[in-house]
Amino acid sequence: MSLLGALLLPATLCLAQQPNIEQVGAAGQANLQALAAGSPAVLPSSVRNEVIGSPYADQRWLPAQLIMSNKVPLAPVPLKYDVYNKRLLMRLVDRPKDSLQLDDRLLERFILQEPATAISPARQRVFRRFTDAPVATHRTQYVEVLQDGKFSLLKQYVKLLHKAQTGAYSNGNRMDELEDKPNYYVRGSNGTAVPVKLNLKQIQSAVPELSAALQATPGAKTAKTEADWVAVFKALNARP
Template sequence: MLPAAICYGQQPNIEQVGAAGQANLNALAAGSPAVLPSGPTNEIIGSPYADPRWLPAQLIMKNSVPLAPVPLKYDVFNKRLLMRLVDRPKDSLQLDDRLLLKFILQEPATGTTPARQRPFRRFTEAPIAGQRTQFVEVLHEGKYTLLKHYAKLLRKAPTGAYSNGSRFDELEDKPTYYMRRPDGTLLPVKLTVKQLQATAPELASALKTVPGAKTAKTDAEWSAVLKAIDPKP
């Protein structure tokens, strides 16, 4: 938890960085390297993270305390956020996220895609109560909202008489996409034109003609499609 003097003092702008922002960020660190759990014999194939890269992130706190930008990873499997501090670049530190409202990953441009911001917020409208403190990525926000809830399934390596000799457990990606309608209804959806038309009937006609809808595959491509036909108010 942040010290009381920080939490209840003046509340400067969230964009403030520098020494004050860094000091507040230090207060959110657990103070010791976070070690990912693993089995005593089996190794694990796959990544526990929403994105395996250390991406710069802006942290938005419930109490508007300013924080410096920080390299961040969202550990989906262990349900935690890991960060790196300037003075401890070799350590992965667990973030105390109890006061965290949302975080925004800054994804850099590549040779084929532009830079973009990836906001994550609490999944407060989750259909399962236990998921409401977890984070969900906001892929699109307009009249309709498209959310991505990350999940990881651990498949254990076979053992005993039916073992194929593999010693590797495997983490499998099992995300669920949700569309939130203007009336607040939340429905699971697959990212296809047909499914989106059924879930968002007001966008059905536009989805037939908007460029990129028939070929969209990635989250970023679907975000661009929806942004074109359902801009943020």
């Protein structure tokens, strides 16, 4: 039976009744097994494993809730989003040392559970399919929902690979480097995600319907960082 067939089989059983808490246990683990590619995934690296930077959205293994389009219940699973290779890696209870590739064809979203630290509380990080992307080829990829509401702030993770330079005229950099080059989008009332830069004038220009509201939103005139703009959009969406 194919992986997709193994995944669809329990889905037919779910049509007769709604998933309950018991299904998240043994049944949830069984469904996760159907999502695994079956062999340890080879993590991206150079020949000598010398790469500056990380291919992941987050380097940590974080517990994740997986939301499937066919409503199959799944147990939480440690997950990493490999941005550079456009894949999701997970670890199963019975294979804690292996990184397995997730068969994500029926995955709608995943929610990373980020633990509390000394300076920040625990939080949930929602990644969904980028179905409203302005570029059609991006619509099967994932985007992080930094702030949701009438106006959503979205983050598309992008990793650029700079190959090591060799030869007599190289600049001395002999390691490949992965550079973070995220793209940000604002989803307005028309349901389309518009690319933006995180500064007030550019957002006002790209999303004219937000111009006046942003002008009156606390923090918008001085916001510079991603965290600043998350706070601005939270305040913006809280307004009546």
